[in-house]
Amino acid sequence: MSYAFLRGVILMGFGLLILGLVLSGGIVYYIAPIMMPFIYFGMVTFFILGAVQLFQDKEDDHPQPWPVYVLFLVPLTAGFILPERGLDSSVAENRGVQYGAAAHGPGLQAEESESDTPRADSYLDDPDGYMEALGGTEEEEADEHAPLDYEDEEWFEGYYEELFETYAGADEIAVDEDTFIDVLTLLDLYTDSFEGTEVEVYGFAFREPDFDENRLVAARFGMTCCVADAGVYGLIIDSEEAADFGDDTWFQARGTIRAGTYNGQEVAILEDAELEPIEQPDSPYVYPGYQ
Amino acid sequence: MVNQTRIRPDILGGAVLLFILIMFLFQDVLTFEAAPSAWINVNTIFLGIVIEAAPFLLIGVLLSSMIHLYVTPEQIARWMPGKGIKTLLPAALVGTILPLCECAIVPVVRRLIKKGVPFQAGMVFLVAAPILNPVVLASTFFAFRNQLEIVYVRFGLAFVLSLVIGLILYLVFKNKGPVIRTRPGEVHVHHHHHHEHGQGVAARLKEICSHAAEEFFMMGKYLLIGAFIAALFQTFLDRSVLLSIGSDEIASVAVMMGFAYILSLCSEADAFVASSFGNQFTPASISAFLLYGPMLDLKNTIMLFAFFRTKFVIVFMITVTAAVFAGVLLTFAVIS
Numbered sequence: 001m002s003y004a005f006l007r008g009v010i011l012m013g014f015g016l017l018i019l020g021l022v023l024s025g026g027i028v029y030y031i032a033p034i035m036m037p038f039i040y041f042g043m044v045t046f047f048i049l050g051a052v053q054l055f056q057d058k059e060d061d062h063p064q065p066w067p068v069y070v071l072f073l074v075p076l077t078a079g080f081i082l083p084e085r086g087l088d089s090s091v092a093e094n095r096g097v098q099y100g101a102a103a104h105g106p107g108l109q110a111e112e113s114e115s116d117t118p119r120a121d122s123y124l125d126d127p128d129g130y131m132e133a134l135g136g137t138e139e140e141e142a143d144e145h146a147p148l149d150y151e152d153e154e155w156f157e158g159y160y161e162e163l164f165e166t167y168a169g170a171d172e173i174a175v176d177e178d179t180f181i182d183v184l185t186l187l188d189l190y191t192d193s194f195e196g197t198e199v200e201v202y203g204f205a206f207r208e209p210d211f212d213e214n215r216l217v218a219a220r221f222g223m224t225c226c227v228a229d230a231g232v233y234g235l236i237i238d239s240e241e242a243a244d245f246g247d248d249t250w251f252q253a254r255g256t257i258r259a260g261t262y263n264g265q266e267v268a269i270l271e272d273a274e275l276e277p278i279e280q281p282d283s284p285y286v287y288p289g290y291q
Numbered sequence: 292m293v294n295q296t297r298i299r300p301d302i303l304g305g306a307v308l309l310f311i312l313i314m315f316l317f318q319d320v321l322t323f324e325a326a327p328s329a330w331i332n333v334n335t336i337f338l339g340i341v342i343e344a345a346p347f348l349l350i351g352v353l354l355s356s357m358i359h360l361y362v363t364p365e366q367i368a369r370w371m372p373g374k375g376i377k378t379l380l381p382a383a384l385v386g387t388i389l390p391l392c393e394c395a396i397v398p399v400v401r402r403l404i405k406k407g408v409p410f411q412a413g414m415v416f417l418v419a420a421p422i423l424n425p426v427v428l429a430s431t432f433f434a435f436r437n438q439l440e441i442v443y444v445r446f447g448l449a450f451v452l453s454l455v456i457g458l459i460l461y462l463v464f465k466n467k468g469p470v471i472r473t474r475p476g477e478v479h480v481h482h483h484h485h486h487e488h489g490q491g492v493a494a495r496l497k498e499i500c501s502h503a504a505e506e507f508f509m510m511g512k513y514l515l516i517g518a519f520i521a522a523l524f525q526t527f528l529d530r531s532v533l534l535s536i537g538s539d540e541i542a543s544v545a546v547m548m549g550f551a552y553i554l555s556l557c558s559e560a561d562a563f564v565a566s567s568f569g570n571q572f573t574p575a576s577i578s579a580f581l582l583y584g585p586m587l588d589l590k591n592t593i594m595l596f597a598f599f600r601t602k603f604v605i606v607f608m609i610t611v612t613a614a615v616f617a618g619v620l621l622t623f624a625v626i627s
Contacts, residue, residue: 006304013311030339042346052500080314227339
């Protein structure tokens with residue numbers, strides 16, 4: 001008795017699930033673009049292992065009772081049947097939204113894609129060679145990063161100073177997904193300098209329990225590897241139209257930056273904003289480590 | 292005996308094939324839009340963890356299968372000479388060059404111990420490899436660029452603690468017999484592999500694949516259960532409850548360790564989650580989060596209980612917990 005055929009079918013099913021998500025674009029709800037090389041590797045491996053199992057006729061080495069295989073149908077069924085949708089404001093509420101200050105950590109990772117993507121690729125091309133090679137590259141890597149150790153403070157300030165130069169003096173700033181976290185961090189670091197600047201931003205509506213009816217947040221989930229690590233970033237908005245926008249509706253806001261306080265912290269607030277409903281963008285998340 | 296209650300594999304396989312094909316071809320029509328949104332969130336996080344962890348689990352079972360089929364206990368003994376506590380330091384050094392995360396490491400360690408690697412060395416791998424690897428170093432560095440002491444503490448302490456944990460486990464279990472469970476049905480099949488050595492690359496690859504496929508199901512079922520529980524917590528746990536205790540020196544360390552355990556993040560991504568806590572938590576508690584999660588979390592606990600003796604897993608968990616807790620508090624008492 002062998003369950004090889006059943007295993008083959010399920011493995012193929014996982015390959016198909018990933019393929020379907022990649023083709024439909026739904027994969028963006030689960031996985032950050034930076035991890036995609038690993039996901040492709042997983043998909044191909046599922047197909048290969050599945051194909052080998054379909055045509056296998058030997059006895060099982062590790063016999064599993066059949067309910068184990070049924071368990072693997074759960075993620076498959078859920079993946080195919082349940083709607084693909086981004087996380088919503090109930091999760092945002094449980095995770096806590098970051099208004100500026102705390103966001104600057106992840107905002108710094110602009111370089112990460114450069115260092116990680118080739119590594120992921122080399123892993124894919126030749127996992128074993130890659131693993132062997134790591135012994136050697138580790139030292140080089142340490143060297144490569146070492147100079148940064150001494151100047152990381154300056155680097156941090158330099159990065160945002162430079163960015164500040166780019167935006168300072170602008171009468172208006174339109175924030176898109178690539179600049180969402182960077183601009184929010186700038187607004188927080190240099191709130192006073194940006195007072196009076198017109199800002200246009202879009203996100204989904206989120207409310208803290210203590211907000212009054214004219215206030216809401218344009219929020220985005222920022223994802224590093226997968227949805228499990230997604231954090232929430234947002235800009236507080238005061239607008240007379242706020243009440244028209246229920247939680248989780250996507251909207252665009254245009255208003256003027258003022259320095260304000262929330263929970264005893266100084267934050268940038270977008271005031272007198274005009275709000276407009278928009279369609280959910282193709283990519284519901286923003287990616288701090290990927291540009 | 293058992294065979295009579297089994298469903299015939301070919302019928303089950305055929306039914307599942309049909310089921311999957313229908314779902315794949317008609318997924319747009321079949322979408323269950325009315326599902327409650329909280330459960331869609333659970334599903335999104337659950338699938339996110341599973342899809343992200345799957346490639347790494349596959350790497351783990353492929354590596355494990357290669358070791359299983361083509362590495363002999365004699366070779367292991369040659370690579371890891373020495374006995375008792377002399378194996379700890381080499382194991383920690385090997386752990387630093389194995390780029391395996393916590394999803395991939397359990398099958399590999401289990402296999403190595405079965406092949407004759409001393410269990411204390413295996414456990415040093417298990418706790419060291421998911422932290423001490425280049426990808427994790429890079430992500431931690433980027434997340435904590437402006438707080439480098441956390442990077443140093445994470446990697447320095449991970450090395451030291453892996454040795455301490457290995458030493459304690461060795462002292463407790465050195466004369467207590469095997470730490471690995473032997474599963475019925477597995478013992479008798481392990482002698483037939485080595486005669487197939489000379490059959491060429493294609494046959495070898497096929498054999499690795501078929502063994503890896505079986506092992507994927509053996510390991511994957513625990514990943515599925517762990518990922519589901521983690522998704523429940525991720526969806527319904529209100530993090531502000533944690534933040535209210537964030538500033539207390541000792542309580543915050545304990546809370547962040549518990550949090551790391553429940554979240555079951557990949558060690559490659561946890562640094563970014565930790566940095567999102569920002570200044571609300573102490574550096575000691577952030578370091579504890581970064582050390583404890585990769586060593587022990589919900590999804591690998593379930594795997595550990597399945598493959599190691601219950602008593603051993605319990606002692607292992609207590610040792611890791613105490614070592615991380617004490618190590619972090621001591622370190623920060625000294626450096627601050």
